[in-house]
Amino acid sequence: MRPAWMKRLCSRLKNKQKNYFNSDSEYSEFEHSLPIWFSIIFLIIYAGIFTFVYYYDQVLPKADTDEYVFKSFNAGVHLKHLVDLGPRVVGSDANEIKAVKYLNDQIEKIVNGKNPLQKIEHKVEVVSGSYFLDYKPYGAINVYSNVKNVVARIKSKHENSPSVLINAHFDSVPESPGGSDDGIMCSVMLEILRIMSNFDERPENNIVFLFNGAEETALQASHGFITNDEWAKDIRVVINLEATGAEGREMLFQTGPKQPWLLKYYSQVPHPHAQVAGEELFQSNIIPSDTDFRIFRDYGDCIGFDFAYTRNGYRYHTKYDDNNINIGVIQHTGNNILELLKQLSNAPEVGAELDENSSYTVYYDFLGVLFIRYDRTVELIFNILCIVISLLSFAISVFSFKIHKSLANFKYVGIALGVLLLSYVIAVAFVIVIGVIIDSVDYTMRWYNNTWLILGLYCGPVVGIIITGLVLFARFNKNNTLTLSRKTQMTLQLNNLLWTIILLVGTCIGIRSVYVIVYHVLFSSIGFLIIQVFRLQFQNHLWKLIYFIAMIIPTIFVLQISLEIIYLFLPICGRNGGGSNPEIMVSAICFFLTLLATSYFLPLFMGVRKGYLIAIAFFVCFVVFFILVFTTVTFPYSAENRRPQRYPFYHTSRTIRNDDDIIIEDSGYTFAKNDRNSPLMIQEYVSEIEDSLREIGQDCESALFCGLPTTNSRSLKDLSKNFWMEAPPIVKILPKTTLKLETKKQISSTIIEYTFLVEGPSRLNIYFAPKEDVKLLKIGFLKEVPNNEMTWNGRPAYYISYASGGPTFFQFSLVFETPKDWDKNVLDIAVAGKYIHDVQMSNDYVKFLSKFPVWTFVNPWVATYESWAY
Structure with missing residues (x-):
């Protein structure tokens, strides 16, 4: 005889099983959903996986003391x-x-x-x-002398x-x-x-x-x-x-x-x-x-x-x-x-x-423990196999749930796919708009010294928006021919199908980096195949456990790569120039990484009672983090944390000629924007910047490369946006930078050879541009004239970067072709001498630099620029 309590339990289980297969029962939808505390446990477990990856990533070997190994x-x-x-x-x-x-x-x-x-x-x-x-977009002619x-x-x-x-x-x-x-x-x-x-x-x-x-x-x-x-x-x-x-x-x-x-x-x-x-x-x-x-x-x-x-x-x-x-x-x-x-x-x-x-090779490591490598052929086979397994798993689910036999079910799948895509589009649009707003009010890059800020500012809203879309869809969708469990499985399969399409496209066009998503596609598909083989897709919750276990390894892998990407790109924003909004780049990166790391789990929230509360929690978190952006708590730079704002300064003396006439003769401080906040953040500390700063663009037509010394040829594309402010003259510096025309030889009626001697410091730039209708035939120290994409006032322009192990004595020749009977100047040429070690600075320069706050890093250099026409 069974006790009464056991009879009652068996009766309840039978009723639950009956209700589960009764697709018309609204009670079934509620009865077979999970209480909200299950989602909290899931979030805690996911946070635990992230914490494991974060700390394991920092594990390094201990110092070795053996004399015959690396010490x-x-x-x-x-x-x-x-x-x-x-x-x-x-x-x-x-x-x-x-x-x-x-x-x-x-x-x-x-x-x-x-x-x-x-x-x-x-x-x-x-x-x-x-x-x-x-280099792209502009290359450089490099000359070096007596380096060791x-x-x-x-x-x-x-x-x-x-x-x-x-x-x-x-x-x-x-x-x-x-x-x-x-x-x-x-x-x-x-x-x-x-x-x-x-x-x-x-x-x-x-x-x-x-x-x-x-x-x-x-x-x-x-x-x-x-x-x-x-x-x-x-x-x-x-x-x-x-x-x-x-x-x-x-x-x-x-x-x-x-x-x-x-x-x-x-x-x-x-x-x-x-x-x-x-x-x-x-x-x-x-x-x-x-x-x-x-x-x-x-x-x-x-x-x-x-x-x-x-x-x-x-x-x-x-x-x-x-x-x-x-x-x-x-x-x-x-x-x-x-x-x-x-x-x-x-x-x-x-x-x-x-x-x-x-062929090229695909290679990557897993937590520094496992190293994986395979060639293009293996990559094609492996990726295509993953795609086939994914499509097979999706097809089995379609037939298992009889999607193809019901117009309502087929319609549900189409709407679910649209909801997923719409949620993703809204999520990426939302975080990019947030980035635009933050940048427009001059509070950009607050995550530069506060990496944690991106979690609530950009990652959290992506999760919250997708959960909201899925929970609302599950609540208001009128299709009652599929149980909640089956709807969740089909949505997960549709998400995997979207990533499978991305994998297919990336494989076809030869992007090796698609290995980042291949394991998500593979393990998700294998997980569902196991569920389908053992008929667990008709169970309420056991399939979720199997699926979650299957996704642990690819999740660890993606979190590892996500950390690598974040660690790499956030610091780059501090030296990548100020021409573009870094918030857009960071928000887009965060969207992609968050989507890849969480989209294989978010449809599970469809089966959570009051799942909207989880979405609300993410939005509340976002609001808090968004408010923090506008407080001193998230100031973007720090001397203590060694995260400074960079300012490369040249105190420059200029003499610019238009043929034989001097049209500009001045001195000033010039610098380029290293990040989006420059020079806004320092104006309250350095009053001269707020009072007399201007962009150099107005000088770019008068002077080769805007009359400025340059760091490298990559900086030429933004040269007109460099800043200039008037300043007292530089101190007398040695060695003095000079250009001397040593010889001018008329080789034929249309061919002229010039020989120049440049003297000056160990680092300098030489710029030149043939006059209109004049063609450069040869640069003496190069085998051939390089393909050139630089122009100045519509004329080809050339950039020479020179470095020496000591003072400069550089002789070079240029050969030009002119029209017959040419009696005008053949070229414009300029030399910028750069004094970047053992710098001799004026008292005014030292006083100016002393005003910069401790959270800045200033490169104080001195330069001269002089141009001629020959």
Whole structure:
């Protein structure tokens, strides 16, 4: 006999089962929904997954003390010595003498203590040369003279062996000690050289260690080495070590070109960290920088690896880039690069012919534990298989729920798809409008020093809007032929179908970064196939548990990548110029990442009683965060957190001529907007800026490149928006910048050759533009005139960036073709001398700079600009 309470329980269960299959019962919809506290538990679990990813992402190896493995302590000592030299700017004593001496002394010390079986050569070389660097949107003609490299080579056991090159640069930008960029990598290389010099067996391939002394001047010293050095002719594979941040694990963000075998060796490092999405982003020119890897690839026909730190880019190229770097960061890099170099030093593929038929490779890591790589063929097979599984899972659900047999059900699916799409469109439109509003009232970039702000400001509204759309749809949809559980499953399937379409399109057009979404599509489809095989789709809630478990791994993967993207792009907004609204970029990124990380779960809220309360909670959170934007709590810059606002200043003296007449002769302070808030944020501190600041655009017709010194050719596109304010003259500075016409030779009736001599500081710009109807035929130091897209007043214009290891004495020739009987000037030419180390500043300049608040970082330079017509 069963007790009475058991009989009552069985009776209730039977009634519930009956109501579940009775699709006309409104009671069924309520009875089989979940109470709101289930959604709270879900949000807590999801927050726990995010917390796990966030903290695991920061786990770094401990320092090793074994003498025969990489010792981060030794590298840290080298780093401190380099940083203590101060900014190591090309042409300065710190770079050309002190840094070179320290590196050379350490290499000699390593050579003296090496294993007698090893053979190591080393030297200091001085290189000069020129080349055209095809930056976008404008390229630059680069000329360099007497810049230095420190080079060491571990000889292989064979004669005429190929070589593996490992490279880092020891120079830094002005005002920066260059701790991460690139002192830490030089320090890692010294320690790796010490370890490998003590190996008991010589390698199969030569290993060349290049410490190059002029990377910040448009990659010049690496060009000097790879095009001139006798050791360079044997180099086949390059490991380039760089930084665009000062923390975290070094990331492999470029490899190849092609040659999948390279990744076979990288897969053996102890802590792999790589994303091919970084390669596609970098090569799209979205990220405003470049590395020596480009030089080795384009001018040395080398293949290899490009590594960089990407975390805490707020310190990049500032005075805060010192030796305050986590010892675990150094150990992580040392362990990886040492193992990779050991593998390549004996790799037979180094000396083999390149496979011209190789395809590009997809590569990425999972939490630094698992490294995944496959070629284009495997990618196509894998992605198409995922697409097929997704479509199969969707089709089974359609037939299982008899969608195709009911017009009402078919109509429901169509409306549900429309609701999903409409919710996504409203969500992205909402956050972008918020970004526009914030920017329009001059409160932009408040997340720059408060990363947490984007969670409530941009991520939260996306979740709230989508939940609102789905909950309202579930509540007011009149279709009663499907149970709530089946509606939820079909909505999840439709969401997966949308991502599957994106995966298909991305695969067809060759975007390798679609691996970011492929696991969501795959695991969701597999989860539903398991549910369908075991007939769990007709259960109320068990299928939800199976589905949630299936989505844990892809969610962790996407959250990992989301952190990488946020850590990379937020600091870039502080140095990417002020021409575009960064709120739009950040809100769009947040929308995409939030959608990818949550859209596979949000339809579950359709089955939550009072699910609208969850949406309301997200909107309340948004309102709170939106209010915080307009308070001092979210001030965007901080000296304490090392997140400054950047101001590169030139105190410039100008003499501008129109043929023989001087039309402008003045002095002023000039600077470019490094971020959207410049110069608004400092006007209350520096009254002169508010009183006399103007955009330089009105001078751009009168003077080549607006009569300004420039940082690099990338800055030319926004040059007319640079700021200028009148200032007292600069102090008398040496060496003085001069241009002298040495010879003018009439080669034929239409061909004229000019020879100029420029003298001045170690850094300068030379601009010239042929007159109308005059054509440039030759630049003496280049093999051919580069393709040119720059113009000035409708005429082709040319930009030369010059750097020297000492004072400048630069002679060059230009050959022009003119119409017959030409008796007018042939060209306009200008020289901007840039004094960026050991700067001699006037008292007025010093007083002006002292007014800037502590949360700014100012690069105070001096420059002269003078133009002529010949």
